[in-house]
Amino acid sequence: MVGPASVADLADRLSNAVVNISTSQKVEGTEPSPGPAVPKLEAPDGSPLQDFFNDLLQGNGDDDAQRVQSLGSGFVIDPSGIVVTNNHVIQDADEITVNFADGTKLDAKIVGIDPKTDLAVLKVEPKAPLAAVAFGDSDKVRIGDWVMAIGNPFGLGGTVTVGIVSARGRNINAGPYDNFIQTDAAINRGNSGGPLFDMYGDVVGINTAIISPTGGSIGIGFSIPALLAQNVVSQLREFGEMRRGWLGLRLQAVTDDIAEGLGLPNVRGALVAGIVPRGPADNGQIKVGDVVTRFDGRDVATSRDLPRIVAETPVGKAVDIAVLRKTAVDRPVETVNVQVTLGRLEDGEKEVASAEQPPKDTATVDPAPLPDAATLGMRFSDMTPELKSRYELADELSGVVVTDVAPQSAAADKGIEAGTVVKEIAQEAVTTADDARTKLAKLRTDGRRNALMLMADKAGDLRFVVVPID
Structure with a gap:
């Protein structure tokens, strides 16, 4: 695979808009705080780099309280001093400092944060307009496109790495709106919050997570798409909060x-x-x-x-x-x-949170086996006050109660438990145990392979379950 001839001009043009973000937090306690997780670094005896490595690996503090420091990345999107980074980079920080490529250091204030997308907007007060970069259209990014990351891995600011877009629309269970761009451009600890550029110099992603058994890059990094970030950043700047x-x-x-x-x-x-x-x-x-x-x-x-x-x-x-x-x-x-x-x-x-009711303080007793034959590994009963009490079902719940589930049955394999309420079978409402058994028998007679059932848990939350008939 042949990459771009050089990204030197692009890196030179963009590097001044990428910043290092350092934070500190005062933590009470006598136990020393661990330093950042970095690989073992050594330098020749007498080397001036040895002091740098020692500072990076060792924490400072007194016996009563320690000031924990962390490092991350960010980028300027407005010459007046608006900086974008990850929320986890600045979370719980007492002090936030933005470090620029020319050595300038400015204290930053939080404009707004959004934990759901792990984004934060900061404001600094520069004496002169800052170099800034613009968001691009992340929807136009294709798998195989070249991208470039600039950031602060392991505290080594201004690091440039290049790779390609490996995948789009990745869900890594980091939040409710996962839609990450995956890249093999080297991303390590400290790159969080830094920009992922396309070859036109536009920010198409914000580097936020990696998959790694060692803590270092193995070529699987994830970036928040620019179009998602733009909407969040715009609202945080306008309102200081999200309005979704x-x-x-x-x-x-x-x-x-x-x-x-x-x-x-x-x-x-x-x-x-x-x-x-x-x-x-x-x-x-x-x-x-x-x-x-x-x-x-x-x-x-x-x-x-x-x-x-x-x-x-x-x-x-x-x-x-x-x-x-x-x-x-x-x-x-x-x-x-x-x-x-x-x-x-x-x-x-x-x-929704205020409407949630605490569970009823009632004793749970083991259900006695019912005389009817099991259907798909389940026994059914009509809804009764006694069953509502036994399974702590919501007062307004109606339907047919599952009172027993055979181990290793089709129903058990689908996670159905005693106390589950059947509301519909094949999109037809069921109100009695006889209804449920009759509808399931008809599905079998009609040659259906599966039974689509709408079921409710004790709080009334619904889900569809497909149970194999044979």
Whole structure:
């Protein structure tokens, strides 16, 4: 593979806008704090570099309190002194210092942080306009494109590395809006918060995480896409906080089994498994079992994509939503268009948290086996006050109660437990144990391989489960 002839001119043009960020935090205690995790560094006897290595590896402090220091990277996006970095670089810091390539050091104040995307915006007060860089269009970045990272790995500021985009849309379970660009450009500890440039000098990503068994680069690094970062940075600068759109849906992934059970044309979209009471979508237009395929003119490929798209949409906007819905059991799914006015996610999270009720203080007793024969490894019972008490079910819950699950059965393999409530089978409501057994028997008679079941836990949260019939 032949790379670019040289990135020297590009690095020279951009390096002054990339900064090192040092933070300190006072930590009470008598135990010495470990230094940064770095490889063993040695220099010849008498070398002036030895003092640098010693300072890097050894902590300083008194017996009563230690000042823990950390290093990271960032970049200037506005000549007036706006700096972008990762939230984890400056989290819990008492002091934040931005170090520039010319040796200038400026104290920084936090403009705003967003833990959900691990981004932070800082402000410094320069005496003259600063060199700055601009965000690019990360959606145009292709797998195989050359990219360049500049940062502060292991405290060695101004380090330039080059690689390619290895993958897009990576989910590493770092947050609710994971959509990382993966690169093999060397990224190490201290690169966090630094920019990932395309070959035009635009910031297409913000380096934030690596996968490594050693702490050093093995060629798997992750960057926050610029388009996601731009929206966050813009809101933090304007409001000092995030104001994300909120739909008020509980979502579930569309699997092959669920797509077959719902009669979907393909395995795409976000399955609605629940609607938050009094949330924006609680207006009767969206129903449990709908599959969201388009939102505000944008395609929804998976259940992971929809929350991010909604969050990027302005609060209070009335958006058009396309859903796939089975309007009748004997009819194929149809596309239905609805409209919902978005709320604010941060307000919704507070409301949901305040509405959560503590578990009831009731004793749990082992359920006695019921006389009916097990179906798919489950025994069913009509809902009764005694069962609600036994399994601590929410008062408003209705449906059929699973009272026993056979070990190593199809139901057990799907994580179904005693106390689960069956709401629907094959998208038809069930209200009695006889209903459940009859519908499952019919599915078997009809030659169906799987049973699509809508189930609720004791708090009433819903999920779709596909249980093999044979």
